[in-house]
Amino acid sequence: MAENKTYRLYDSLEFFWKKKVWFIIIPVILALLGYLGAMVIPKDGDYVGKSTIFTGSVKLEALTNPEHIKTKYGQHFTGTTEVFVPTRSYIKVETRGNNKDELTKELTQFNDQLLDGLIVQHDKVIKATETYANTQAAQVETLQTAIESYKGILSETENLTVVNNFAALLSTAEMDLKNALATEQRVRNDIITYEQPALANTYVVETKTYGLEGAIAGFILGILAAILTLSLWKYILEARGSKRV
Numbered sequence: 001m002a003e004n005k006t007y008r009l010y011d012s013l014e015f016f017w018k019k020k021v022w023f024i025i026i027p028v029i030l031a032l033l034g035y036l037g038a039m040v041i042p043k044d045g046d047y048v049g050k051s052t053i054f055t056g057s058v059k060l061e062a063l064t065n066p067e068h069i070k071t072k073y074g075q076h077f078t079g080t081t082e083v084f085v086p087t088r089s090y091i092k093v094e095t096r097g098n099n100k101d102e103l104t105k106e107l108t109q110f111n112d113q114l115l116d117g118l119i120v121q122h123d124k125v126i127k128a129t130e131t132y133a134n135t136q137a138a139q140v141e142t143l144q145t146a147i148e149s150y151k152g153i154l155s156e157t158e159n160l161t162v163v164n165n166f167a168a169l170l171s172t173a174e175m176d177l178k179n180a181l182a183t184e185q186r187v188r189n190d191i192i193t194y195e196q197p198a199l200a201n202t203y204v205v206e207t208k209t210y211g212l213e214g215a216i217a218g219f220i221l222g223i224l225a226a227i228l229t230l231s232l233w234k235y236i237l238e239a240r241g242s243k244r245v
Helices: 002-018 022-039 066-073 100-156 160-193 211-244
Strands: 047-054 081-087 090-097 198-206
Touching: 002 211, 022 211, 047 100, 066 081, 066 090, 066 100, 090 100, 100 160, 100 198
Parallel strands: none
Antiparallel strands: 047 090, 047 198, 081 090
């Protein structure tokens, strides 16, 4: 039984060796078909442009919503365009076209317009925060002046009623001063750490083709097809031979 199996294996290998040219013809044909098939797959353009914009600390929904961004800043795109917001801090755009210079111009226009919108919002927040910080600073000065005044009055009088009243005022003013100083420091720290929007990267390159991948896949399938074809060929020959006997 083992000898019969060994013989059949040897017989199959011998048949494949005699027909080895088919292990070249079939894979090459399918590799060529795979390459041609990959090359004729429709593309949205010969070039693809991509940009990544860092939104900084701007988290305004209208400036980080993909549909809103595309509608407001991407109307000038002539090719297929997609806007993504993968995280709250980054906006990505991908657009396609057949003319590299035009695509670069469209992408630059989009980048500039979106950045302008983000920076305007950034500046608004910074200005409002600075105004609030200055208000706190003015309050600090007022409270410091009041505290010095209360201390002066307390040092000049021995009237118990006056002392009690101004002692209470002094205590409240000192507490308010402490809170105002802490608030001013926190707000100014926010200004320092508030990140400005910026263009992370932008580029335009030729659209990737998958001819090589198609050829490799076709070649591998060709080898499998050659094995199946030769196996079926050998089976038919053996079947015909056994019928003649």
